[in-house]
Every structure is written in C-alpha cells, then in structure tokens.
Amino acid sequence: MTAPRTAPATAATVHGPVGAHASPYARWRPVPHDAVRLAADGLLGRWQRRNTEATIPHCVAQLEGHGTLDNLRRLVGDTDAPYRGPHFADSDLYKVLEAIGWDAGRPGGEHPRGFVDDAAYLLVRAQDADGYLNSWFQGVKTGERFRDLRWGHELYCLGHLVQAAVALHRTTGRDDFLTVAGRFLRLVEAVVESGETAGICGHPEIETALVELYRLTGDRRHLDLAARMLEARGHGRLGHDHFSSKYFQDHQPVREATEVAGHAVRQLYLLAGVADVYLETGQAELLRSMERLWASVVDGKGHVTGGLGSRHRDESFGDRHELPAERAYAETCAAIASVMWNWRLLLATGHGRYADELERALYNAVAVGVGADGTSFTYSNPLQLRTGHDGSEEDSPSGRLPWFGCACCPPNLARLLASVHDYVATTSPGEIQLHLYAAGRYVLDDVELRVSTGYPWDGAVTIDAGRPLTGRALRLRIPGWCRSYRLSADGVPVRSAVVDGYATVPAGARTVTLELELPVTTLRAHPHVDALRGCVAYARGPLVYCVEQADLPAGVVLEDVYVDPATPPAADDAGDPLFPVVLAGRARHRPAPPGPLYRPVDGGDDGDAGREIEFRAVPYFAWGNRGTGAMRVWMPTDDDRRTR
Amino acid sequence: MTAPRTAPATAATVHGPVGAHASPYARWRPVPHDAVRLAADGLLGRWQRRNTEATIPHCVAQLEGHGTLDNLRRLVGDTDAPYRGPHFADSDLYKVLEAIGWDAGRPGGEHPRGFVDDAAYLLVRAQDADGYLNSWFQGVKTGERFRDLRWGHELYCLGHLVQAAVALHRTTGRDDFLTVAGRFLRLVEAVVESGETAGICGHPEIETALVELYRLTGDRRHLDLAARMLEARGHGRLGHDHFSSKYFQDHQPVREATEVAGHAVRQLYLLAGVADVYLETGQAELLRSMERLWASVVDGKGHVTGGLGSRHRDESFGDRHELPAERAYAETCAAIASVMWNWRLLLATGHGRYADELERALYNAVAVGVGADGTSFTYSNPLQLRTGHDGSEEDSPSGRLPWFGCACCPPNLARLLASVHDYVATTSPGEIQLHLYAAGRYVLDDVELRVSTGYPWDGAVTIDAGRPLTGRALRLRIPGWCRSYRLSADGVPVRSAVVDGYATVPAGARTVTLELELPVTTLRAHPHVDALRGCVAYARGPLVYCVEQADLPAGVVLEDVYVDPATPPAADDAGDPLFPVVLAGRARHRPAPPGPLYRPVDGGDDGDAGREIEFRAVPYFAWGNRGTGAMRVWMPTDDDRRTR
The missing domain is CATH 1.50.10 (Glycosyltransferase)
Incomplete structure (x- = not known):
C-alpha cells in the first residue's frame, strides 16, 4: 500500500x-x-x-x-x-x-x-x-x-x-x-x-x-x-x-x-x-x-x-x-x-x-x-x-x-x-473497471468507450473503444447473480477466471462483447426468515419482480394466487416503456375459504384446488405506476415443502 | 324488552x-x-x-x-x-x-x-x-x-x-x-x-x-x-x-x-x-x-x-x-x-x-x-x-x-x-350462568354454589349447590374450542342443546358435573395471514401454548425446530406449579444451512433431514419466567402443504 x-x-x-x-x-x-x-x-x-x-x-x-x-x-x-x-x-x-x-x-x-x-x-x-x-x-x-x-x-x-x-x-x-x-x-x-x-x-x-x-x-x-x-x-x-x-x-x-x-x-x-x-x-x-x-x-x-x-x-x-x-x-x-x-x-x-x-x-x-x-x-x-x-x-x-x-x-x-x-466505472493504473453496464459514452483520459447495451433488460453488452486499448486491461463485473456468461474481445473468446467478481480482458482489445445470461431466478429466503416462509420471489438479472393486482384477471384477488416454484414465469416483451420486460407465467387461483382466523388443522376444507390462471410480474421499481392496488414480491407457493 | x-x-x-x-x-x-x-x-x-x-x-x-x-x-x-x-x-x-x-x-x-x-x-x-x-x-x-x-x-x-x-x-x-x-x-x-x-x-x-x-x-x-x-x-x-x-x-x-x-x-x-x-x-x-x-x-x-x-x-x-x-x-x-x-x-x-x-x-x-x-x-x-x-x-x-x-x-x-x-358468573331471573369455571364458593342470593375444578388444566367441573336448585336453571358455557363434553345432574346425563354457546341444566339439580374434553388442538391460521404461513400453534382448552428455548435440548436453537402437525404433542404433568400441564412431543431438529439470505430454489441443499428431538410447550402466559430466551407460539412445520 x-x-x-x-x-x-x-x-x-x-x-x-x-x-x-x-x-x-x-x-x-x-x-x-x-x-x-x-x-x-x-x-x-x-x-x-x-x-x-x-x-x-x-x-x-x-x-x-x-x-x-x-x-x-x-x-x-x-x-x-x-x-x-x-x-x-x-x-x-x-x-x-x-x-x-x-x-x-x-x-x-x-x-x-x-x-x-x-x-x-x-x-x-x-x-x-x-x-x-x-x-x-x-x-x-x-x-x-x-x-x-x-x-x-x-x-x-x-x-x-x-x-x-x-x-x-x-x-x-x-x-x-x-x-x-x-x-x-x-x-x-x-x-x-x-x-x-x-x-x-x-x-x-x-x-x-x-x-x-x-x-x-x-x-x-x-x-x-x-x-x-x-x-x-x-x-x-x-x-x-x-x-x-x-x-x-x-x-x-x-x-x-x-x-x-x-x-x-x-x-x-x-x-x-x-x-x-x-x-x-x-x-x-x-x-x-x-x-x-x-x-x-x-x-x-x-x-x-x-x-x-x-x-x-x-x-x-x-x-x-x-x-x-x-x-x-x-x-x-x-x-x-x-x-x-x-x-x-x-x-x-x-x-x-x-x-x-x-x-x-x-x-x-x-x-x-x-x-x-x-x-x-x-x-x-x-x-x-x-x-x-x-x-x-x-x-x-x-x-x-x-x-x-x-x-x-x-x-x-x-x-x-x-x-x-x-x-458505472472506475479506473486504476493500466486498467478500466466497468460495474453497472449502462449504455453511453465513457471518456476516460485518452480513451473513449462506447458502451451499447439494453441492460438490465438484456444481458448483451458491447464495449467499443474505437481503437485498440493499448496498455489498458478491461475488468468487467460478472454479477453474483449471474451463473453463465460469454466474453469475447474482437471476436475471440476471452478465457478469464472471475476474480472477486470480475473477469479481465487483457490490454489491446478494441471491441469487447459480454453476454450475461439473464434467466428468471426463483428465490427463496433463509428458513429463519419467518415472514417469508412458503414463498418465493422472482428476479431477472439485478431486477426483483413483483405481482400487482392490476395484472391479474378480473375477480382474482392477489392474496389468493399461488405459484409453483418448479415452473417459473418466463421473460416476456411487454411493449411498455415503463417495463420492457415482464415475467409471464401460470399460477393457481385458490380463493381462501371464508371462516375464522384460526382453526384446527383437521378442521375442515381448504376450499377447492382452484384453477390455473395467467399472471404477470413487473419490476419492483415500477410498481404503483398504474393506480393503487395490492402488490407482493414474495408469492406463496403451491408446494411449500420445496421452498421452506 | x-x-x-x-x-x-x-x-x-x-x-x-x-x-x-x-x-x-x-x-x-x-x-x-x-x-x-x-x-x-x-x-x-x-x-x-x-x-x-x-x-x-x-x-x-x-x-x-x-x-x-x-x-x-x-x-x-x-x-x-x-x-x-x-x-x-x-x-x-x-x-x-x-x-x-x-x-x-x-x-x-x-x-x-x-x-x-x-x-x-x-x-x-x-x-x-x-x-x-x-x-x-x-x-x-x-x-x-x-x-x-x-x-x-x-x-x-x-x-x-x-x-x-x-x-x-x-x-x-x-x-x-x-x-x-x-x-x-x-x-x-x-x-x-x-x-x-x-x-x-x-x-x-x-x-x-x-x-x-x-x-x-x-x-x-x-x-x-x-x-x-x-x-x-x-x-x-x-x-x-x-x-x-x-x-x-x-x-x-x-x-x-x-x-x-x-x-x-x-x-x-x-x-x-x-x-x-x-x-x-x-x-x-x-x-x-x-x-x-x-x-x-x-x-x-x-x-x-x-x-x-x-x-x-x-x-x-x-x-x-x-x-x-x-x-x-x-x-x-x-x-x-x-x-x-x-x-x-x-x-x-x-x-x-x-x-x-x-x-x-x-x-x-x-x-x-x-x-x-x-x-x-x-x-x-x-x-x-x-x-x-x-x-x-x-x-x-x-x-x-x-x-x-x-x-x-x-x-x-x-x-x-x-x-x-x-x-365468572351472571344471573337472570330463574337462571344462573357460569362462564369461566373457576374453583370457589359462589353466593348468589339464597343460593350457594361450590365449584370444584382444576380448570383450565382439567376439564372436569363439579357444581354443588348443597340442596336442589329449585327455580334456578343452570346455564353452563360450552366453549367454542370444545368439541365434546359430558354433562350430568345428580348422576343423570343432561341432554341439552347448546344454544349460543351454553348448555342448560333444568332447575332442581343439586350436584352438576360437566366434563369438557381438553384435547391438544393444532391450529393453523387463515391463508391470508402471511406471517404465519407454514406454521401451527398448539392450544389446550383456553390456553395457547408456546415453545421456549429453555425447554429444548442443549445445542438446539429454537428457530431450527420443526413440528409435524399430524402428530401433536400430548398433555403431560409437569410437576411445576407455574404450569401443571405442559405439552410434550417430538419434533425435528434441522439446523439451517449457513449461507445467504436469499438463494435460488434449485441452488443447493437444505442441510440434512435433521433428527428427532423431544420438545415441550408451556402455556403462553407463563413464558419468560425462567430467564430470557427465544420463544415462539407458531411453530414451523415439516409438512407445510398440510398447513398452508
């Protein structure tokens, strides 16, 4: 030091x-x-x-x-x-x-x-x-x-x-x-x-x-x-x-x-x-x-x-x-x-x-x-x-x-x-680090990078330096949530160990492409988090998603919707500038039986098995922009055993 | 009126x-x-x-x-x-x-x-x-x-x-x-x-x-x-x-x-x-x-x-x-x-x-x-x-x-x-109502009732009027949690419909006995109560029970204990004046895996299946009388499906 x-x-x-x-x-x-x-x-x-x-x-x-x-x-x-x-x-x-x-x-x-x-x-x-x-x-x-x-x-x-x-x-x-x-x-x-x-x-x-x-x-x-x-x-x-x-x-x-x-x-x-x-x-x-x-x-x-x-x-x-x-x-x-x-x-x-x-x-x-x-x-x-x-x-x-x-x-x-x-970026002697993958033009001393990406909706990032980055390695963050990515420099795959969360492109590259896989991830909480027991949340890349009442079929109350963690929703083009990518899938609508707050485990039915419905999840950051209504990030599951 | x-x-x-x-x-x-x-x-x-x-x-x-x-x-x-x-x-x-x-x-x-x-x-x-x-x-x-x-x-x-x-x-x-x-x-x-x-x-x-x-x-x-x-x-x-x-x-x-x-x-x-x-x-x-x-x-x-x-x-x-x-x-x-x-x-x-x-x-x-x-x-x-x-x-x-x-x-x-x-009691013309079944001597105008009972530890209640209760019916509360009871007057079973939560013994009885069944009840909450998802609580009669850290085996942390709603604990004589009746049963000790707060559903093991341990539940009202420590009324279950 x-x-x-x-x-x-x-x-x-x-x-x-x-x-x-x-x-x-x-x-x-x-x-x-x-x-x-x-x-x-x-x-x-x-x-x-x-x-x-x-x-x-x-x-x-x-x-x-x-x-x-x-x-x-x-x-x-x-x-x-x-x-x-x-x-x-x-x-x-x-x-x-x-x-x-x-x-x-x-x-x-x-x-x-x-x-x-x-x-x-x-x-x-x-x-x-x-x-x-x-x-x-x-x-x-x-x-x-x-x-x-x-x-x-x-x-x-x-x-x-x-x-x-x-x-x-x-x-x-x-x-x-x-x-x-x-x-x-x-x-x-x-x-x-x-x-x-x-x-x-x-x-x-x-x-x-x-x-x-x-x-x-x-x-x-x-x-x-x-x-x-x-x-x-x-x-x-x-x-x-x-x-x-x-x-x-x-x-x-x-x-x-x-x-x-x-x-x-x-x-x-x-x-x-x-x-x-x-x-x-x-x-x-x-x-x-x-x-x-x-x-x-x-x-x-x-x-x-x-x-x-x-x-x-x-x-x-x-x-x-x-x-x-x-x-x-x-x-x-x-x-x-x-x-x-x-x-x-x-x-x-x-x-x-x-x-x-x-x-x-x-x-x-x-x-x-x-x-x-x-x-x-x-x-x-x-x-x-x-x-x-x-x-x-x-x-x-x-x-x-x-x-x-x-x-x-x-x-x-x-x-x-x-x-x-x-x-979005930092530097150190002989190196440029990119962290957030935001599209734009980065002028770093004598270097100008053009970063093209639809991130976080899309995991593809192109970094074009216009000329070879002589004497500058490029260190690119591989997010902790990312389980698979492809990295290439000027069309040639880069083999780089991920060290402390970053892959490194050696100096000399002109155009670098990074493709971060952005699958929908179904998350569960640590079993000691009592409040989230029996629930899952969905994320895609850095975005956590939520379900809003506005996206449910008429007559379906959000609290009655259960998801199957084995069949997560899929990314879908929403055609909405607020959230270009939504998650769409199927869930079960099982209306809660009327009745008391507490009852014996063996005391009566849970209502019928319900019916399948379509549901949509939107980025959490975007919720509440279409009027007020119920919202939840953590969805109860139909199969709690798997998500305990 | x-x-x-x-x-x-x-x-x-x-x-x-x-x-x-x-x-x-x-x-x-x-x-x-x-x-x-x-x-x-x-x-x-x-x-x-x-x-x-x-x-x-x-x-x-x-x-x-x-x-x-x-x-x-x-x-x-x-x-x-x-x-x-x-x-x-x-x-x-x-x-x-x-x-x-x-x-x-x-x-x-x-x-x-x-x-x-x-x-x-x-x-x-x-x-x-x-x-x-x-x-x-x-x-x-x-x-x-x-x-x-x-x-x-x-x-x-x-x-x-x-x-x-x-x-x-x-x-x-x-x-x-x-x-x-x-x-x-x-x-x-x-x-x-x-x-x-x-x-x-x-x-x-x-x-x-x-x-x-x-x-x-x-x-x-x-x-x-x-x-x-x-x-x-x-x-x-x-x-x-x-x-x-x-x-x-x-x-x-x-x-x-x-x-x-x-x-x-x-x-x-x-x-x-x-x-x-x-x-x-x-x-x-x-x-x-x-x-x-x-x-x-x-x-x-x-x-x-x-x-x-x-x-x-x-x-x-x-x-x-x-x-x-x-x-x-x-x-x-x-x-x-x-x-x-x-x-x-x-x-x-x-x-x-x-x-x-x-x-x-x-x-x-x-x-x-x-x-x-x-x-x-x-x-x-x-x-x-x-x-x-x-x-x-x-x-x-x-x-x-x-x-x-x-x-x-x-x-x-x-x-x-x-x-x-x-x-504990009320009256109306020609009738005495008993609500709480507390042992004691009740002097009501010209009537004296001796109520003997170990309630709420014990469901047997004897009401002795000393002489026939001429002109006074006895209305006895059958609690909402009670699913079975026996009622007799002077040794003869009383057949009374339960009306608005009370059974009635006609006037003239001298000694009335009521036996309220006090099974251990395993309760679950309405599915909209998100905080209690996948958990059950135990009650016996009017008493809600809880599990205290003090009653768990050494090395077992309360948050790692899961119960099976199909095999509830049984009432047991604790020999303790603070809580004469405890609930004793078997539960599963499944230590939470170390690791992050949130992880993919398919992302790794939950630790092993754990092992069976004995646990004890004490009345909620009595908790915290043996030093400080963890406590919970609602216990997570090993089989969430049944208790959703």
Whole structure:
C-alpha cells in the first residue's frame, strides 16, 4: 500500500460526489464527473434525464411550497411567515442544491443558476456573524444552539451544506457556499473542541461530508474532525430517551461493532463516513469492522430488494432475520445510503460483492422511490401491500406522494440520480473497471468507450473503444447473480477466471462483447426468515419482480394466487416503456375459504384446488405506476415443502 | 324488552366494576362483587391472591418511586420535586386506587386504608377551586387546560378518577373521591357544552366511566354526556398530526364503522363505552355496529392469544390479516380492554362467543402481562422472540420489567385481577350462568354454589349447590374450542342443546358435573395471514401454548425446530406449579444451512433431514419466567402443504 499523502493531488477534471481520485487507500478510482454521458434510451440514462427534467424542478417548487426557503427568509426579514416543516428542513434545501450541482456538471445536465444564486444570497445574509446557520435554532429555538446534539440535527444540516458546497464548487466553480459552510464549520470545530457537548451528531452525515471537504481543500483538519467524530461515537455520550443509544449508533465503538443496528439511515451514513476515513487513512481495523457489519446486512438484515431497515417505529434494522415483506420499512434514504457505502467499499477493496449490493439497491429499493412521472415518491418501501390496505397513516400510504412532512427522500433521490453515471466505472493504473453496464459514452483520459447495451433488460453488452486499448486491461463485473456468461474481445473468446467478481480482458482489445445470461431466478429466503416462509420471489438479472393486482384477471384477488416454484414465469416483451420486460407465467387461483382466523388443522376444507390462471410480474421499481392496488414480491407457493 | 328506567334500583349488595345489575338492556346481570370467593388453589384464585399480595403493593411503591404522587404533592407545596413521567401519569394513581377499591371489597382482599386516605387528602388539596385536577396542566403546562383534547388526556385521566371513586365508594363506602371527581366533572361538562373544544378526548375512557357513575348515582346527565361524546366522535373534530384521525377513532361515526381501526386501546375503550351506553339505552344501531366491529376482530385482526394490535409505531390494529407473530404489539392494556368490551357484550346478548373471546384474552394475552412474581410486567406481547433478540428498545424488551416510562399496563392488570372473580358468573331471573369455571364458593342470593375444578388444566367441573336448585336453571358455557363434553345432574346425563354457546341444566339439580374434553388442538391460521404461513400453534382448552428455548435440548436453537402437525404433542404433568400441564412431543431438529439470505430454489441443499428431538410447550402466559430466551407460539412445520 502507498503511504498516506498529506494533501490531495490537484484535480485536473471535475470530480463527482466521492472525489477519491487521489485517496491513498482506494484500490480503484472514480472516473471524473464529466466522463460518462449516459445514453438517452438506457434505463439509467432515462432515470437521469427524468431527474433533470422533472424531479429537480419539482423539488425546487416543493421547497418553495413547503416554506423551506421562507424558514431562512424570515431570519432576514424577507417574510413574516412562520417556520414550517421539521427542525432539520434546511437539509432539504442543501440536498436539492447538491443535486443541482451534480446535474449542472454532468454531460447533458442543466443548471438553474437563478435558483442557486438566490439561495446563496439568502444563506449569506441569514448566517450569523459567528458563522452559525440553522433556521430552526436561529428563528425558533433561539438560545438553544448546540444544546441537544442528540436530536438537534445541526451538524447533520451542516454536513449537507458542505456536500452542496462541494458539488457546486466542483461543477460550477463557485465558492460562496464553501465560504458559508467554512464559516459555520469553524464554529462547530470550536464547539466540538470545547468538550462541552458530546461532539457528535445524533444523525451521522457530517463525517462523510468532512472527508469530501478534505478531498476538495486538502485541509487535513476536516479529515481529522471526521475521524474524531467517528471515534467519539459509541460511548453513550449522546444519552438516550425513548430510543436507546443503539438508535444513534452510540452504544458501541464503531471499531468493535459486529452488526448493523439502530436507525438504518443513521447507521449507513455513519458507515459511509467510516469508509471515507478508511480511504484516506487506511486503518485496517476500520475496514475489518465494516466487513463484519456488511456481512451482518447481507447474511441477516437486508431485504431482497436491497431495502434496509425493517421497523417503522424507530426506522431501525430490527433483529437478524426479522424481514417482513408487509411492513418492511426500507426507507428510500437507507437504500441511497447503501449505495453510498457500497460504492466506497468497492473503491477501497475492488471486490464485486459491493457492486452487487450497490446494484441490487439501485435498481430496486432506490429506483422504486420515484414514480414514472419523476414527481411522486415513496418514503417506506414495503415488499407487500395487501388488498384493502389502509393508506391513511403517513408512513404507509397506498401509493407515491408528491412530498412528505419529513421530506428527506425526494431530494436524496435527486442528488443520487444526478450523479448516478459516476457509479458505472472506475479506473486504476493500466486498467478500466466497468460495474453497472449502462449504455453511453465513457471518456476516460485518452480513451473513449462506447458502451451499447439494453441492460438490465438484456444481458448483451458491447464495449467499443474505437481503437485498440493499448496498455489498458478491461475488468468487467460478472454479477453474483449471474451463473453463465460469454466474453469475447474482437471476436475471440476471452478465457478469464472471475476474480472477486470480475473477469479481465487483457490490454489491446478494441471491441469487447459480454453476454450475461439473464434467466428468471426463483428465490427463496433463509428458513429463519419467518415472514417469508412458503414463498418465493422472482428476479431477472439485478431486477426483483413483483405481482400487482392490476395484472391479474378480473375477480382474482392477489392474496389468493399461488405459484409453483418448479415452473417459473418466463421473460416476456411487454411493449411498455415503463417495463420492457415482464415475467409471464401460470399460477393457481385458490380463493381462501371464508371462516375464522384460526382453526384446527383437521378442521375442515381448504376450499377447492382452484384453477390455473395467467399472471404477470413487473419490476419492483415500477410498481404503483398504474393506480393503487395490492402488490407482493414474495408469492406463496403451491408446494411449500420445496421452498421452506 | 323492558323500557329504560330513569334511575337505577337501590343496590343492596356491593357491585363490581360493571354495575349493570339494573341495566334495562342487560340480558344477564353481573353477580355482586362480594358473591364469589375464588379457591386459593385455582388458577384465577392464585392470580388474584398474587395481585393482592404482590402486584398492588408493588404498584403503590412504584407510584412513589416514579414521582407520580410527587406530581400532585408539588401542586400543594409538599415537595419541590420536578414533574416526572408522562403527562397522563395521574391515571396510574387512579388505576391503582381503583384496584385497591376492588380488592378491598372482594372476599379475601386487603385494604391499605392509609394509602387511600393519603391519596384522598392529596387530591382534595390539589384540586383547583373550580374543580380542575390534573397535575400536568396545573403544575407544568399551566394555562393550557382543555387546549389540546387530542393529546392532553385530561378527560382520560378524569375517567380513571371516576372509576376509582366508584370502586372505593362501592367497596368502602367513602365519598371523598366521588366528591373530587364530581367537582371536576361539572367543570368538564361546562367545557363540553361550551362547544369551544371538540368535546371528546383523544383517548377514550371517560365514556365507560361516565356510564358507571350513572349506574352508581342514577344521575342521567352522566349517561347523556357519555352518549354525547360517542356521537360527537368520528367527524375529524380532534384534528390530526403525524397520526391520522383513524388513530383516535375520529375518522368515522361509531354507528357507521365496519372494522376496528387505529390505536387498539383507544378503539377498545371506546367500544366498552359504546356497550355501556347500549346496555342503558338499547339503541339497536349501536349493537349492530359493535357486532360488525367484533367480527372484524375475530375474522381478521386478532392474534390467537387474544392479543390485539399489530403495529408498534402507532399501537394500532393494522390491516386485516396483518398479524405478525414476531412484532405483534398486542399491548397488555388492549387485552384488558378486550375483556372489558367482551364482558359487556356478553351481558347485553347472552352469547357465548363473547365469553370465548374474553376467556381467550384473559388466559393468554392478559395473563402473560404479569410475571409469576407479580412484580414484573409486559407492555407489548409478541408471539415470537427470536434467538439473539435485541431487547434494548423499551417497546420490545427481552423479558418483563418492573415498571415503564408509560406505566399504563401494570395498574390496569391490578384493577382487572382484583375484580376477576366478577367475570365468572351472571344471573337472570330463574337462571344462573357460569362462564369461566373457576374453583370457589359462589353466593348468589339464597343460593350457594361450590365449584370444584382444576380448570383450565382439567376439564372436569363439579357444581354443588348443597340442596336442589329449585327455580334456578343452570346455564353452563360450552366453549367454542370444545368439541365434546359430558354433562350430568345428580348422576343423570343432561341432554341439552347448546344454544349460543351454553348448555342448560333444568332447575332442581343439586350436584352438576360437566366434563369438557381438553384435547391438544393444532391450529393453523387463515391463508391470508402471511406471517404465519407454514406454521401451527398448539392450544389446550383456553390456553395457547408456546415453545421456549429453555425447554429444548442443549445445542438446539429454537428457530431450527420443526413440528409435524399430524402428530401433536400430548398433555403431560409437569410437576411445576407455574404450569401443571405442559405439552410434550417430538419434533425435528434441522439446523439451517449457513449461507445467504436469499438463494435460488434449485441452488443447493437444505442441510440434512435433521433428527428427532423431544420438545415441550408451556402455556403462553407463563413464558419468560425462567430467564430470557427465544420463544415462539407458531411453530414451523415439516409438512407445510398440510398447513398452508
């Protein structure tokens, strides 16, 4: 390993959200933010364009409509409107600004400069003389600054301000947000160093932001503060109330933790920060801890969609194997945080398992969070909504909503999708790595790759470099779900062992073709996952599918449909741009007998054997775009024995 | 039906918690509170004695230790301690006083007069000149009286004060609590009549209390106010915030409701009030509504233990068939409220189905709420706790706790168990009805019955009247779970059709014997209950059983044990006073293979076929009395096909 540098190398290009291009402990480096232009007809490209055209403008309008900007304007006398929204509403503005930043700098993005200018002018004026900036504590709970780091979210909001400032600086060159953030940060440094507070935020986020600021500025103090905050955590310093220290990940030092716990978004943001500190400092103990925690997710606490967090009450992971489909919380932000963490682990280790989990989350638990219109969103993401579901409680509506009382998820989606092209490839000396197979044009230093593919609907990928890739091997991810593939370079089959999830094409190839087999896979859950007993789920490639009431014959209620795991549905062309490939098959419709909730095993009939019907499954991310109705990922089987 | 009376008949005996002895629409009448002396060695008798000796003194000590009394003392300058506990903590004191009231008046109960005198003195002094009495709004949120009926719990607390006052008046004759309650009530009447507020409480409770006060005093205004509050509900007048109107049962008028919804305890307390108003007014629409709502519980929203409420977040029922074992909330108070409601429905209709549900709740979901020591309690009552369960969150500890931040459940258990003997029998002209088969001596007017039975461990019941029961038929409940029984009077078999759940012994019998068959029953859930797919539960008589880790062979983890529904365990003498009868049988130990959470159906082995082991199931109410550890009511089966 190389020794840690003291300052980052000067950047010659625009860097994206994880500017680890010079991080000493990054095995692979992110490509520049302006390197990849996604094809307009690819799935990621379509999502990114929708984000530009619909989601970001919608978010800007919602910030105005929900008083988020007025919360700041009232501080400077521009309005006498009352404060609105949760006490951490400033972060919504910062995340939208960050999204605009990434979008402004991506090939094909847009730059609503007027909104950004207005926001900058507002923040500069609203900031107190000593650097403090938080519209809740300046405008409502005056005199209570830094009094309650457990719940105050002051450092959380600052973290998002830092990330917005970094993004806008990288893509538009402006420094004003950095100046505002820097002034507040110096105040925070003094508060943390005073020792009068816990010195850590109840909601991690600032840690990863501080490392990014270090990457931008080279100012080691930011990295040190992030590291200090990580180490200060886990000693119960935040105290607790109706939630335990575990909720805040303050129950156990991160170096000693063995399983993810507590509030899922808090846990995952914290781990993104841990990964960032590792990428800069190379402390092996941090990596070992993250590997343990990652395994605890993958082996015991992750939903098949990549959604994380089972419980509504405290938005927490819950016990190992506690993975209900029906009440899966799986907050959209947790899935986004999972992408963040897995990406950093991929950079650190070069192991495809992290790309597998990133992809699982991205195409399912993240993507489901925004509707086909780009202006409706989910917050929690259950894997089942039953017929007659009562959508009256805000945490479990029957469909997507335009905004939320706590609106963390929509702007989070916006900032991720504005930078989603940054996650498709990495480089290392003499090598290019491709992870997500998104159609588009990739300009990597002196190399230009044209990637043609219908992925994830189609497993064929062509990578055309235009000329031989002299001195550059191509490392191509073979996803963990893929059981068979063909790889050739310039028409000649490539024999490559798959190492850590990647096959390698030696340097010199000009046109590379990869064909990933995309069979429909019938999945079952570990027998300790009680909630999924006797059920199977269908996946094809990275996409998890679900059955919607809308696709069942008239008179058939979703809960009465049983599938045969031995005869899975087949991929079918749906002719629908929302989901070009659906799964179609036959199932059994066996109406449940009326009668009591509980009855003796030998007490009467189960109704008749039912009849065969046709059913269709659509990608989970696309559900709920055709009105509301029942949905389920996990289908009960006619032959439970095989799927126990 | 008889016409409503305008004032209750003069009581010649001590009445219990539901003084419906003269209610015009009660088909059956409660027996006096001093009529039944439970045998010391019967299960109910033991629970009641433990309540007297351990639980009530413990509650008194906890009130002191948690500042509940100090909250009132600080109002009159007796202490300068700060307010402690939730803003409705006064209700804990009132429920303990009510428990003391019922215990003081029961055969064999105790009367800690000093505590009651001190409490009365404190309340008289703490009450404001205008009658207002609530230590939170008098001592902390001054100036905010009646401003927030949605969350304030002022009427809820008053309701519990009324119930305490009624109990203490009935059993000890004292009027001081009634005077205090009456003064506050007059103030509340004025507030409700002013129309300035919603006129209803966010947490129903006062409705049933008002009807009871009417039964005691004959003052029709109390009944009218209760009825008015019921009718005012369901029009969104309480408003809503992070919980919808449904949470408060304010979304739909009670006459129109078709299924139970929202916060379970609120819903069930409200329904107890509806039943009370029905018992006094006979409005058929109220009964029809209750029958619909009752069916919605029994057919779709009740756990097999009688526990009610599936969700932790808002303590609500959740969707129909959303009945997870693992995260069943099933608050102890909801089970108690279910006993309250079902008892009133039984009085109103004389139908055994309500006694069945009362018994199911009492012996399982209520009884589990207190430990064998009488001084440890549950709040939520899941039907499964898995190996490695994290008990750090207060809503899902690993075992019983001595008290709670919100301590509603322990005093609620105390007041129910102090009056549990009131639920065993009723009377009507020319007839005595027995419901719960508790061993003891029942003095009913000129009749004395000696009931001998080991129920629920043993199904044999002998009822000895000492002399022929001239002019009194005996109606004996044949529980819904009972598939075979023998009934004889003075040695001669009685041939009686079972009507509405009861067999009848004609007048004139002296000694009646009833033998209820108590086979072990293997239960499965309705196929729409996804959480229980592929599992069975065991019951014997009214008792639901569960398997505890403590009863498995060394090295066997509970989650790896599968049962065969075709060969149920058999009842066995455990020789343990905590659970004289356990179930013993053979099961299969099939350790789960290590490996991923999700894998293809055809992707590898399930491990070997396992081996047979012995297992034991104990009554659900008794679990967790031998240290903490995994527990489950619903056991996965080796042959899922049969139990789908």
